[in-house]
Amino acid sequence: MNREEIIERGEIVYRKPTLMNDQHMHYCPGCSHGVVHKLVVEVIEEMGLAEKSIGVCPVGCAVFLYNYLDIDVQEAAHGRAPAVATAIKRLWPDRLVFTYQGDGDLACIGTAETIHALNRGESITVIFINNAIYGMTGGQMAPTTLEGMKTSTCPYGRTPELHGFPLHITEIAATLQGTAYVTRQSVHTVAAIRKAKKAIRHAFENSMQGKGSNLVEIVSTCSSGWKMSPVKANQWMEEHMFAYYPLGDLKDVDQSVFHADK
Amino acid sequence: MTEETVLMKGNEAIAHAAIRYGCDGFFGYPITPQSEILETLTLLKPWETTGMVVLQAESEVASINMVYGGAGSGKMVMTSSSSPGVSLMQEGISYMAGAELPGLIVNVMRGGPGLGTIQPSQADYFQAVKGGGNGDYHLITLAPASVQEMADFTGLAFELAFKYRNPAILLSDGVIGQMMEKVTLPAARPRRTEAEIIAQCPWATTGRVGRKRNVITSLELRPEEMEANNLRLQAKYRQIEAEEVRYEEIGVDDAEYLFVAFGSCARIAQKSMEMAREQGVKVGLFRPITLYPFPTERLRALAPRMKGMLSVELNAGQMLEDVRLAVGERCPVEWFGRLGGIVPDPEEVVGALKEKLM
Numbered sequence: 368m369n370r371e372e373i374i375e376r377g378e379i380v381y382r383k384p385t386l387m388n389d390q391h392m393h394y395c396p397g398c399s400h401g402v403v404h405k406l407v408v409e410v411i412e413e414m415g416l417a418e419k420s421i422g423v424c425p426v427g428c429a430v431f432l433y434n435y436l437d438i439d440v441q442e443a444a445h446g447r448a449p450a451v452a453t454a455i456k457r458l459w460p461d462r463l464v465f466t467y468q469g470d471g472d473l474a475c476i477g478t479a480e481t482i483h484a485l486n487r488g489e490s491i492t493v494i495f496i497n498n499a500i501y502g503m504t505g506g507q508m509a510p511t512t513l514e515g516m517k518t519s520t521c522p523y524g525r526t527p528e529l530h531g532f533p534l535h536i537t538e539i540a541a542t543l544q545g546t547a548y549v550t551r552q553s554v555h556t557v558a559a560i561r562k563a564k565k566a567i568r569h570a571f572e573n574s575m576q577g578k579g580s581n582l583v584e585i586v587s588t589c590s591s592g593w594k595m596s597p598v599k600a601n602q603w604m605e606e607h608m609f610a611y612y613p614l615g616d617l618k619d620v621d622q623s624v625f626h627a628d629k
Numbered sequence: 630m631t632e633e634t635v636l637m638k639g640n641e642a643i644a645h646a647a648i649r650y651g652c653d654g655f656f657g658y659p660i661t662p663q664s665e666i667l668e669t670l671t672l673l674k675p676w677e678t679t680g681m682v683v684l685q686a687e688s689e690v691a692s693i694n695m696v697y698g699g700a701g702s703g704k705m706v707m708t709s710s711s712s713p714g715v716s717l718m719q720e721g722i723s724y725m726a727g728a729e730l731p732g733l734i735v736n737v738m739r740g741g742p743g744l745g746t747i748q749p750s751q752a753d754y755f756q757a758v759k760g761g762g763n764g765d766y767h768l769i770t771l772a773p774a775s776v777q778e779m780a781d782f783t784g785l786a787f788e789l790a791f792k793y794r795n796p797a798i799l800l801s802d803g804v805i806g807q808m809m810e811k812v813t814l815p816a817a818r819p820r821r822t823e824a825e826i827i828a829q830c831p832w833a834t835t836g837r838v839g840r841k842r843n844v845i846t847s848l849e850l851r852p853e854e855m856e857a858n859n860l861r862l863q864a865k866y867r868q869i870e871a872e873e874v875r876y877e878e879i880g881v882d883d884a885e886y887l888f889v890a891f892g893s894c895a896r897i898a899q900k901s902m903e904m905a906r907e908q909g910v911k912v913g914l915f916r917p918i919t920l921y922p923f924p925t926e927r928l929r930a931l932a933p934r935m936k937g938m939l940s941v942e943l944n945a946g947q948m949l950e951d952v953r954l955a956v957g958e959r960c961p962v963e964w965f966g967r968l969g970g971i972v973p974d975p976e977e978v979v980g981a982l983k984e985k986l987m
Contacts, residue, residue, distance in 0.1 A: 417837065418836050418837055418838045419836045420836065420837075421702065421834045421835075421836065423698070430848060433842075433844045433846065436842075437837070437842050438837055438842055439834035439835065439836060439837050439842050439843045439844070440834065440842070440843075440844050440845070441697075441698060441701045441702075441834050441844075441845040441846070442728075442844070442845060442846035442847070442848055443694065443697070443698075444694060444697070444720055444721060444724050447690065447691070447694035447697075447721070450686065450690075450691040450692075450694035450695050450698065451694050451695065451697055451698030451701070452698060453684070453691075453695055453698070454654060454656060454682075454684075454694075454695035454696070454697075454698035454699040454702075454704075454706065455698045455699065455701070455702050455834070457654065457682045457684065458653055458654055458682055458699050458702055458704045458706070459702055459823075459835065459836070462836055479687055479688060479690075479691070480687070480690075480691050480694070483686075483687035483691065
């Protein structure tokens with residue numbers, strides 16, 4: 368069946384999620400945010416949770432997430448999204464509450480809030496976009512910036528002697544007793560997007576079932592910040608980022624017994 | 630729970646009152662001299678009775694952002710801390726003011742600056758009244774002077790916070806927090822149902838049911854829109870200033886001198902007033918109950934018939950500036966206070982009046 372025949376028969380094989388607003392995106396060409404936004408609302412739509420979802424967005428490029436997703440959203444102070452989400456979820460236990468944070472927000476200024484919310488086993492999902500750079504402010508060094516990687520605040524390359532080591536916060540999260548599902552995904556190929564969507568769905572289901580806290584890291588590109596074309600950025604990510612941040616599930620357990628004690 | 634008269638600390642009264650007023654959530658971090666608030670709440674276990682959430686957060690920063698999240702979802706939520714902890718909360722408080730969220734912050738003040746002392750102080754007046762975080766904003770600031778007012782103002786602060794969609798602060802101090810007094814606790818009223826919250830707070834992130842999505846944010850990158858947001862806030866503040874001024878006057882009618890004092894200092898000044906009157910000096914006490922909005926008009930009206938006013942504070946003269954702004958040249962205004970956790974004797978205050986104004 369060719370394209371015309373499909374259109375002729377009125378069979379929809381793909382459409383924009385109804386929970387994406389018709390709002391022009393501010394994200395750069397090649398940026399992973401748009402894909403991840405779409406996956407988040409696709410899963411919400413498929414789970415029938417549009418009226419029960421409350422998102423918490425960060426400070427950083429995704430600060431404008433609330434412009435694109437047709438659900439209730441709170442914009443949190445830099446790094447504090449997990450604290451904001453903690454309160455919302457405890458006060459509205461039957462809602463789907465998730466945060467959406469970048470590496471600077473989650474793994475630097477908000478490290479304490481991230482670790483403590485996850486370790487308390489809050490029934491939330493943290494979506495973590497790791498592109499190893501501060502995108503919104505123009506490409507400065509992030510806690511996840513790779514060794515040797517050049518940014519505007521480590522213009523000669525990140526060196527452990529000067530800047531310390533890249534932070535594996537997802538590995539830390541996997542060691543916390545409160546986390547149920549901790550995974551690292553990417554959205555650079557169709558196959559990867561499908562896996563990432565499954566991961567988000569699993570995390571959201573855990574959140575709704577009170578199985579513990581969930582962290583879905585998406586290793587992402589920032590072609591503007593990395594000063595590469597989108598295609599080159601994807602290649603660079605595969606060659607360098609995945610070596611430092613290997614993809615796959617780090618933990619998948621049911622912490623509901625622990626969680627029910629609250 | 631029916632109305633009940635008991636003997637307890639000011640901090641404990643806040644915890645009891647919060648539950649009885651139907652508070653939905655408390656998020657806090659231990660710090661002296663206010664830890665009894667969180668301790669009392671965890672001892673009372675309201676999550677088993679009213680369903681109120683009580684959570685010890687990882688920091689004051691997390692606490693205030695939990696309050697932000699809870700308030701943004703329409704719930705009646707609060708936190709408490711003492712001076713250094715409240716300093717850590719300033720970012721979140723500014724965000725709440727910017728996003729126009731109701732919520733209660735309790736500051737049981739101790740001496741500063743820095744880690745300072747655990748003894749009582751009123752040195753966070755500027756921070757509370759003038760806005761301690763970034764941007765042009767105000768907190769509705771209530772100053773309790775008794776354990777009874779710790780309980781009463783917990784309810785009043787929530788009422789005003791929701792009325793104006795603005796954070797409110799209970800500016801107390803280590804004296805009022807730690808001392809025990811008789812207090813009548815209100816009869817318990819039930820927490821609002823989810824349907825009531827959704828009806829009362831159509832702006833809150835409760836889940837997008839039967840309406841467009843709600844967004845809680847203080848961000849607006851377009852300067853024209855941000856100016857409009859600021860002008861809306863300023864209009865709200867003018868309304869608060871016009872309608873919510875509260876104060877108490879004792880012995881003002883025949884007074885020739887006035888002590889102006891708030892919170893615990895007003896209790897001392899009242900004793901000083903009585904002592905001065907025994908010595909034939911006609912002194913009255915003017916006690917601002919709302920520090921923001923400040924009772925500017927009333928003080929200005931009283932000034933022409935006074936020989937002088939003494940602003941008595943547990944700080945180096947912070948409210949003094951607002952008293953002088955109100956009074957101008959209409960009568961002399963002087964300051965007396967003790968710093969660093971020292972609470973003055975009533976005799977010292979009378980002595981200061983005589984030395985500075987007579």
